[in-house]
Amino acid sequence: MPIRLPLLMKDHVAGKRSAVTCALKCGNQCVGALCNTSDNSYFRDVASGALSRRALLGGGAAAAVAIAAAGTQGAAPATAAEAPGAAFGLKPSAPGGSKLRFDAIAPVEHTVDELTVPEGFDWHTVIRWGDRLFSDAPEFDWAKQSAEQQKRAFGYNNDYSAIQEQPGTAGKKAVMFANHEYTNEQIMLPEGTSEDDVIEIGMAAHGLSVVELERKNRTCPYSPIVDAPLNRRILLDEVFELTGPLAGSDAVKTKEDPEGRRVLGTLGNCSGGLTPWGTILSGEENFHSYFLGSASYGSNKRYGVTNTEGTARGWEKKYDRFDSRIDGYENEPNRFGYIVEVDPWDPTSTPRKHTSLGRLKHEGANIIIGEDGRAVAYTGDDEAFEYLYKFVSADRYCEGDRAHNMTLLEKGDLYVARFTGNSPAAEITGSAELPSDGAFDGSGEWIALVKDGESAVEGFTLEEVLVNTRAAADAVGATKMDRPEDVEPSLVSRKVYMACTKNSDRGAAGKAPADEANPRAKNRDGHVIEIDELGDQASQTFAWNILLVAGDPAQGDPVYFSGFPVDKVSPISCPDNVAFDSVGNLWISTDGAPGGIGYNDGLFRVTLEGEERGRVEQFLSVPREGETCGPVVHDRDESVFVSVQHPGEDGTFADQHSFFPDYNGTGPRPTVVQVLPRRGNRPDHADQKPGKGKDKPGHGKDKPGHGKGKGKGNGKGRKKH
8 A cells, every 4th residue: 555645735835845755754844833932032133333253253364254245136147048167158167176177067957857967977876775785685676575675775765875985995995874864655665565564664764774885996986785794774673872861861761661771773864974983973853753742742842743643654553652642652752863873884883872962853963073172063953943053072082092982972062053143133134135244144152051961051951951952942042043954064174064954934924034144034945154163163152154045046036155146156945965075165965946946956066265255066966856965075086976865756656757767667766876077988887787887778868758858958968058
């Protein structure tokens, strides 16, 4: 039987945003009761006489990062023919000296079912949903799926990925981590699949994967190694250890875990981060949609665990722990919503959930070592009007002492951010028009929630802060943001970048109005904020500015690109994940662009320094109804990886909307893709498997079903400019 989706968003989504994604990925949270109903100040704008970014940083430092305002407002929109790249008279760029040079592709219409890369590049399948990791599993067969096969194969909807080269292999081998955020059984499984199989296969397709990869040399694509020693699937019956103050707390005890220290599985894993000691962090995000629960119990209402009718997947029909209304399972939702740490180098290790980083809908977490040696982790709570957080470890990083470093996230201080603008409130109108000082910028403070092992929030115990972190942040007056998703520090500049994906409710009746850190009402396309910590990474004050306000200037959208001419940028909407290349350029993947600017989601490079600061160049576009996730940029090898999530999301098994990546008439398979410069028909590419080479159906110029009339390309699978 197919699953029955509660498509509550079908009359509410903007443009081409998928109501199916809303139902499966986040449980229609946008049409539910607003989780954040706190009356804390949304934002504290200050008079124009307040400290400016220049005053906070000092004249010299401020001048180095000043944002030029000229030419950003009222510019003539680009015409359809003026695609980014050569049409602007701009040569293929490599900002900061990066080896990765390309002409930006033109945006691709949302109906196009192909992965588009720049001229001179090819894309290659690394691994797909259902590809086996162990030889005792049968090869994937659409008509013969089983839970047992899926448990030994790559999971569904790969989101975050990390790729680490194995020492001593000259780059020929690597270990890859990927998480599997959610499933869409209505396009995965044929009609007639039993309810029990729908549940069991769906559960087995969740979780995490560790996969060893190999290649002939750095110019070749990776492939998975079946039966490799490090290969691992971490499923919903895997034991996770709770660490930190909540371990053993009454708030996380259940009838199956009366000691409150061991949780089965992880759910809703979205983005993540690679630690300096080589482990992986993964954020448990939309866990709420998997549970039935009473709004009157504990923190359930604040986290959206209020469904009493039945979840989309119906796991509660078979497993009592997904119905938290049952005696003994009331606390089961409290055991999700944490940062998970996995050691990909030890397949026998126990994954851990770090409660010291708070419980929320973590997009992910990313770490930088502070000037004083402490580990500093940044994390966003991915929901409209939620907050930005920072964790500072109690102990210090010790180079070479991996066992010690793997304990750094178990205790420390937890903070939430409050942003203050330096422009008069009257100048922030919700139109995204720049204030008179020519920039959206200001100062900020990190407000302690946990300090020196104790609660820093009046009226909250330490355990209450960590199990209901959202309420604690409400109580101290944190700034409500427009869906703070991925937050990453640059290891080159040490600045921090936060993707605010969007918030169509900004400025709506009874909702938070526009403010200088969230300057656009009905924020359909999102924005990116740049943060400078003042003093050191563990500082409790910071300066900030908005790097870009996303949209398509050719469609008349109010946009801002740090002063770079708006008619010379790639249109971008709904920034989600961020990453950096070796020289510190910012890369942004998007989620929701079809519902904003009407184009497929993609991956974009943004120049951060010099005269071209704010220049946005689109590197690739994913197939229709798909999302661009988990970017990994190895620009020294001229190599880029992305996770293509939920292609063809709105289809059914009988009416598939995408055939990526195989294009063989079956259906879509979420896939990790590697993009490399075209090398020609060299011998070291001669043994590629079907679906990887440029002359294979579905990957190159002869791709069937991708002719003229689909988007702004040349009908050849790659776009000219």
